[in-house]
Ligand SMILES: CC(C)[C@H](C(=O)O)[C@@H](O)C(=O)O
């Protein structure tokens with residue numbers, strides 16, 4: 001790939017700051033590699049919505065579709081009603097571009113302190129379903145605002161949708177040393193969806209006989225993430241449970257400022273999208289405090305997805321070295337940490353952080 | 361109240377063991393108080409289902425209804441299809457008896473070590489809605505078992521149901537020193553249900569002007585439970601989110617072996633039900649290893665609910681003294697701990713524990 005056409009959706013709040021750092025790292029790691037990156041900025045988010053009422057038009061979507069990958073900063077602003085940008089922009093991108101594998105590593109790097117585990121012990125990845133479950137926008141309300149209001153949310157789960165993400169998760173488990181897959185759901189209560197997931201894991205296991213599996217209810221999963229996070233290798237779960245446990249996983253692995261993610265279209269029928277797990281953190285936006293590490297690690301995932309394995313490894317190694325050097329404080333307070341990407345060739349950014357108070 | 365008519369549903373696995381200890385504590389704390397307890401055992405759970413195919417008949421329910429309170433051990437067994445006992449017995453009790461306030465304290469007692477906080481720092485209570493949300497059993501599947509299967513789960517939320525639990529949570533917050541209420545939901549994605557909850561909290565706040573409120577998405581709540589659990593006072597949330605975060609809270613406050621709960625009918629139109637948060641732990645059942653602390657603390661909640669405040673305080677003090685003496689190990693492995701209820705007058709039970717591997 002001589003040229004990466006990159007759609008850049010910086011979005012709101014600290015989105016611009018972290019994306020700038022991510023792009024700087026991307027350019028410097030590609031310098032002299034024979035691969036170039038051509039970024040195209042898309043003005044989407046709160047500003048655009050205030051100006052035009054638009055979140056993501058068909059034209060935006062078609063333009064984005066013509067790219068090789070997407071780098072996204074953060075979506076969401078207190079001046080916009082909750083749900084408008086999340087559903088109309090972020091989830092619309094994930095659903096329209098069929099990002100059915102939402103990949104979220106949970107890894108404790110040397111130098112990052114956690115009271116719950118030793119570095120090296122925790123190294124798992126969550127394969128979160130990205131295109132159905134309770135995120136589909138099915139549901140509504142009647143008699144809204146009256147004492148007779150009824151509001152519903154419908155989780156829609158298809159054999160098609162569950163099977164493809166489960167198969168992807170098995171393949172990832174098979175490629176890892178421990179070859180273990182944990183299904184997280186709540187099949188003792190959500191019996192319809194839960195049993196579909198359970199049956200699918202059992203069926204697809206036949207194609208991956210060397211992968212061992214187990215099952216945890218989502219409530220029990222939060223316990224083990226606290227008491228024994230190193231027990232996990234690959235976790236596969238639905239859209240909502242994946243949202244919840246990956247934030248918890250981030251807290252365990254050094255904080256939300258370090259958590260990267262990829263919204264992957266494994267069939268490559270549309271560009272995949274890489275974004276930090278954190279939100280737009282309006283309370284610290286514009287202050288040069290946002291920790292770009294999660295975005296830089298998302299860039300590493302982007303490079304790997306595009307087959308630039310060596311470049312991806314260099315970015316990850318640079319982040320790991322940076323974390324080992326500066327450490328990362330884990331604790332009761334937000335994490336404020338300087339970052340340096342000199343190992344990637346990028347200029348060290350100013351002292352930066354993501355306030356824990358501003359996670360989305 | 362000269363006599364407490366107590367319905368006892370020991371249930372499956374370690375249920376019998378922990379309930380026996382709970383009853384012993386109850387009897388000894390009431391000895392000489394002028395109040396007696398008359399327990400009636402209900403044979404419900406896996407054994408009954410295997411024998412008769414019944415989970416909870418109308419007759420069972422009517423008989424249970426005639427009691428002042430219910431003490432429940434644990435429901436669930438690997439020999440019964442997942443969901444049968446949970447939905448047909450445990451949730452049927454909660455729904456039929458209108459247990460709309462599922463009360464789950466998160467408190468770190470002196471002597472209980474947690475790497476995430478100091479004892480005394482963590483003292484919150486989760487008010488989990490108990491009669492609607494995704495737990496209502498609405499949904500189904502079509503073309504089940506085929507590649508065209510579609511399975512749905514419908515979360516049903518009513519203004520009636522949300523308002524009454526929110527009002528209860530405000531009243532509890534008002535009665536506590538910090539007077540703070542946190543709503544946990546996911547209103548940026550589950551916009552229908554989420555906005556009903558948000559609007560309801562805003563509206564009911566007018567009746568409790570001295571209570572401060574804030575809001576957290578459920579994913580962010582799992583972060584704060586990890587990094588800053590002491591920030592919470594009262595949390596109000598829906599049935600599913602409440603299930604998830606109260607297991608996480610238990611892990612933080614010394615383990616699932618200590619977590620008590622009350623399924624409260626605040627209008628007292630039916631008996632309330634008290635149960636440990638943990639499950640039936642079939643892997644350690646019958647070995648005298650189950651930690652009865654959570655059940656004993658549930659007995660304290662039962663006494664408080666029946667107005668026996670002094671007796672309730674004595675049980676809590678006895679548990680607190682026991683925890684301070686023996687400590688409680690928090691960590692990566694299951695908690696194995698001896699308990700002694702001598703301060704309540706009960707015989708010390710054998711060395712007991714709840715295996716973290718068996719939480720439900
Ligand atoms: C902003 C929100 C819609 C989003 C989600 O729930 O997926 C976020 O929490 C995430 O995890 O990426």
Ligand SMILES: CC(C)[C@H](C(=O)O)[C@@H](O)C(=O)O
Pocket residue numbers: 188189219436446447450451603637720
């Ligand atoms: C057993 C199960 C139905 C139950 C629930 O989900 O409510 C349990 O996890 C709990 O928290 O009491």
